[in-house]
Amino acid sequence: MPEKIEGKVIPLPQDNIDTDQIIPAQFLRFLKKEGLGKYLFYRWRYDENERPKADFVLNDPRFKDGTVLVSKKNFGIGSSRENAVWALTDYGIKAVLAESFGDIFYGNSIKNGLACIKLPESIINDIIEKAKEGKLTVTIDLLNKKVVYAGKEISFEIEEYARRRLISGESEIEYTLSHYSKKIEEYERNMKSFVKTNFNEALRKLLEG
Amino acid sequence: MPYSIIDKIWEAHEIAKEDEMSLLYIDRHLTHEVTSPVAFSDMKKKGYKVRRPDLSLAVMDHNVPTDSKVNPTIDELSKQQMDALWENSKTFNVPLLDFYSPYQGIIHVVGPELGFSLPGLTIAAGDSHTSTHGALGSLAFGIGTSEVEHVFVTQTLWIKKPKQFKIKINGKLNKGVSAKDVALYIIGKIGTGGAIGHIIEYSGEAVSDMEVEGRMTLCNMSIEAGARTAIVAPDEKTFSYVKNAPLAPKGSEWEEAVKYWESLKSDPNAKYEKEIEIDASSIKPMVTWGTNPAMVIPIDGEVPYPSEVKDESLRAEYERALKYMGLNPGQKITDVKVDYVFIGSCTNARLSDLIEAAKVVKNKKVSKGVKALVVPGSEWVKRTAERLGLHRIFIEAGFEWRHSGCSMCIAMNSDRLPPGKRSASTSNRNFENRQGPGGRTHLVSPAMAAAAAIYGHFVDVRNVEISEVV
Ligand code: SF4
Numbered sequence A: 001m002p003e004k005i006e007g008k009v010i011p012l013p014q015d016n017i018d019t020d021q022i023i024p025a026q027f028l029r030f031l032k033k034e035g036l037g038k039y040l041f042y043r044w045r046y047d048e049n050e051r052p053k054a055d056f057v058l059n060d061p062r063f064k065d066g067t068v069l070v071s072k073k074n075f076g077i078g079s080s081r082e083n084a085v086w087a088l089t090d091y092g093i094k095a096v097l098a099e100s101f102g103d104i105f106y107g108n109s110i111k112n113g114l115a116c117i118k119l120p121e122s123i124i125n126d127i128i129e130k131a132k133e134g135k136l137t138v139t140i141d142l143l144n145k146k147v148v149y150a151g152k153e154i155s156f157e158i159e160e161y162a163r164r165r166l167i168s169g170e171s172e173i174e175y176t177l178s179h180y181s182k183k184i185e186e187y188e189r190n191m192k193s194f195v196k197t198n199f200n201e202a203l204r205k206l207l208e209g
Numbered sequence B: 001m002p003y004s005i006i007d008k009i010w011e012a013h014e015i016a017k018e019d020e021m022s023l024l025y026i027d028r029h030l031t032h033e034v035t036s037p038v039a040f041s042d043m044k045k046k047g048y049k050v051r052r053p054d055l056s057l058a059v060m061d062h063n064v065p066t067d068s069k070v071n072p073t074i075d076e077l078s079k080q081q082m083d084a085l086w087e088n089s090k091t092f093n094v095p096l097l098d099f100y101s102p103y104q105g106i107i108h109v110v111g112p113e114l115g116f117s118l119p120g121l122t123i124a125a126g127d128s129h130t131s132t133h134g135a136l137g138s139l140a141f142g143i144g145t146s147e148v149e150h151v152f153v154t155q156t157l158w159i160k161k162p163k164q165f166k167i168k169i170n171g172k173l174n175k176g177v178s179a180k181d182v183a184l185y186i187i188g189k190i191g192t193g194g195a196i197g198h199i200i201e202y203s204g205e206a207v208s209d210m211e212v213e214g215r216m217t218l219c220n221m222s223i224e225a226g227a228r229t230a231i232v233a234p235d236e237k238t239f240s241y242v243k244n245a246p247l248a249p250k251g252s253e254w255e256e257a258v259k260y261w262e263s264l265k266s267d268p269n270a271k272y273e274k275e276i277e278i279d280a281s282s283i284k285p286m287v288t289w290g291t292n293p294a295m296v297i298p299i300d301g302e303v304p305y306p307s308e309v310k311d312e313s314l315r316a317e318y319e320r321a322l323k324y325m326g327l328n329p330g331q332k333i334t335d336v337k338v339d340y341v342f343i344g345s346c347t348n349a350r351l352s353d354l355i356e357a358a359k360v361v362k363n364k365k366v367s368k369g370v371k372a373l374v375v376p377g378s379e380w381v382k383r384t385a386e387r388l389g390l391h392r393i394f395i396e397a398g399f400e401w402r403h404s405g406c407s408m409c410i411a412m413n414s415d416r417l418p419p420g421k422r423s424a425s426t427s428n429r430n431f432e433n434r435q436g437p438g439g440r441t442h443l444v445s446p447a448m449a450a451a452a453a454i455y456g457h458f459v460d461v462r463n464v465e466i467s468e469v470v
Helices: A083-091 A103-111 A121-131 A160-168 A172-189 A199-208 B005-013 B037-046 B076-091 B107-114 B128-136 B145-154 B179-190 B205-209 B212-225 B236-243 B251-262 B312-325 B351-361 B379-387 B390-397 B446-455
Strands: A004-011 A066-070 A095-098 A115-118 A137-141 A146-149 A152-155 B014-018 B021-025 B028-032 B056-059 B122-125 B139-142 B156-160 B163-170 B198-203 B229-232 B274-279 B286-288 B296-298 B340-343 B371-374 B422-425 B440-443
Touching (some): A004 A121, A066 A121, A095 A137, A103 A115, A103 A160, A103 B145, A172 B145, B028 B107, B037 B076, B056 B076, B107 B122, B107 B128, B107 B379, B122 B128, B128 B139, B128 B236, B163 B205, B179 B286, B179 B446, B212 B229, B236 B251, B351 B446
Parallel strands (some): A066 A095, A095 A115, B028 B122, B122 B139, B340 B371, B422 B440
Antiparallel strands (some): A137 A146, B286 B296, B286 B440
16 A cells, blocks of 8 residues: 555535445445446436436546545445445545544445545535546645645544554454464453353254254 | 443453554354355455354345245345355354244344343444444444454454443333334434444433333444444343343353343443433434434424525535435425335344334224335244234234345345335435335334324324234
8 A cells, every 4th residue: 555645536525425325235245345336326326227427426527537535524324334445446446535434434444445534624625625627636645644735735633553554555364363363362261151152052952943 | 440331341352452453352243144255255265264153143134035935036146145155154164044044034133132142242243233232231343344354263353442422311201202213313413423433322211211122222223323333231121131042141151141241330430422311201203304314303393494404514415315305394294105114124123113013003904005014123033923913913904024134124135115115114224225226214113114004104103092912
């Protein structure tokens, strides 16, 4: 992952964009994560006959090459579907700027190298306003925690772990295994006995009646 | 330092801390066919194993057909996902409640009812409504697919400790007002983002009075206020609910467990970043009018006027929602007619929910032109309801009586709300297209949904005749 992300801004000035809108449930029935970009914002992007709706921003030629989405409050609330992040990244979105994010969506985005940056309402509104003509690019500088656009430099806050992981792109599972396997084993040795389950066996008994 | 129940469970499971992230041990992991395939295939590719199959449980629920077990209506893609879960559960040795299992159901219904989910545990599932299990007094997190894989391989989760939000519900609920109405009322008050970054702890007289299944409804819906999860401290009601569950600890382990669970109450001076108090007696039966659960009004209310909303983006949202929902400002909600009634989902398809609905339905008929279905939350709920004769009440009234599954809550199987049609639904999301492309969803309690089925429009269930059913 790069320390800097640069791209053209796509404005989506709406609160409460839930993950059902980002990717509808019917496209959750695949067995892979690749190829979801064409279903991104499916119901807003296409009509019943799968023709692009002219009034939706992703169908506007001026924003065709956009890679940074800017939205308002509570972006990505609702369903935990990581497919929402996969649809965005598969489409080519590298970062989302918003006033706030749904918690699970935010966590998912970091794991997939999608930078979600929280900015104050006034900045978001300014970026949206300036992005209207399809000519605004922004740079997200993860190293210095700054967003740069139209000659302005805005500092942002980001959790250190999120920033580290976005920059390094390292596998969390490998990290946990190599650093904490011993501690996990130790924890398991001391677990309260009621926590353990013989679920397989109990289930078998239950099923055998 | 005084501890809340959240602090107590958190600390008992925290293996390590780095920056703001904690590594939490996860005691129970539930998984379903939709959010697991990518995790499993990545594990295969990398040669990972499931670390603790004994603490894991797989369930088919999201796209299972509900019309028949013998001759089910199912599309190819859904079948592929169900088959993949079957195969993966074999490959990785994870216990599975298959489509044909007599204990199949929605994960958030079967976890607690089987005793797989217990108080004092950390629970994770690749599904946002995992918060439901918090009603037992556990810390239960909905997670994404990358995290599903992390939990499978390491039995742990990296998570930033959320802030804590205490919601105290004082006083008594009025007759005809249920946990669902409380949940909708709270979301209406604090908004869809009102609890982002927080874990909600519910307490107060109305919560103590509530049965465990009602608390599940409350914790379930907390996600719709943006909460990371929600919890209710376990009490005598919780213990007797859990005790009957087939997989609950037995003998001396039960004694040990209850002793521990009793210690989990929040200390009197525990610190919360946010606190609100709510007066239970002021809550009426609620109906959503818009396209997120915060767009909600009491049954005697009217659809709001966007012009009266000061905030510009909220006004735009209201206008958009009214257009999508086909409603006019000032319209009485009791004048709104419904085409479909869906009694189901992990929010409101447990036995007590079906009983509340049946009380309204008994000796009445579904209004002409309304299609009404009951989709029990699990096959166990279905069998128990049948033992009580509830299915007869529903079927005689004109309801369809289905097998369990997520069904029209998410419309991944063939149960869909057609374009332009309007539903009264006991599920949790009234998002655009959620119950089917172009469908219009109004969220209500089971009793309110049942009443809407009978009258063909929304009615105040407090004025409807209620019969005894059990
Ligand atoms: S019933 Fe609905 S909300 Fe609950 S798990 Fe199924 S799809 Fe999700």
